Amino acid sequence: MEKYTLVPKEFFNGDVQVLSQVVGVSPSETIKYVELPAFEAVLLFVPGDDDSKPVIYDLLCRLEKIEDYNKVLFCVRDSVLHLVIGTGDKLLLANSYEAKDFTTALYFIFAALHDFQINPQMTTLYYIGDLAYENRELMFSYFKGVEAL
DSSP states (O other), X not given: OOXXXXXXXXXXXXXXXXXXXTSOOOTTSOOEEEEEGGGTEEEEEOOOTTSOOOHHHHHHHHHTTOOSSEEEEEEEETTEEEEEEEETTEEEEEEEEEOSSHHHHHXXXXXXXXXXXXXXXXXXXXXXXXXXXXXXXXXXXXXXXEEEO
């Protein structure tokens, strides 16, 4: 699983070791960070083998471009659901969950929407990556729309 955390910009003083207080980081792992001005936050992360940023970074960058008021964007990769939720210009959630099957991923999406009192029937769900046709059709029965980005 990817190792990352978001820190409000006002609390980030350049100490990347804050990440090791949240997730286990070995001494051989490098910690990097990138600022996310749209959310007034800093993303601290351990880069992938190819020096890549975590999937959540891509989702956050795409989230700010969605013009809907309720913004729900996800990706399922390597049995992990990556989910970001926002309303207006406010980020509510950016998290990753182990989801070995699509039913589990759907559970986490609905649980998060319930926590933030977002009505799925009034919300378009956006995703990146592959989504099986039957899963996409299932989501259409719960959401106003389902769109690939």
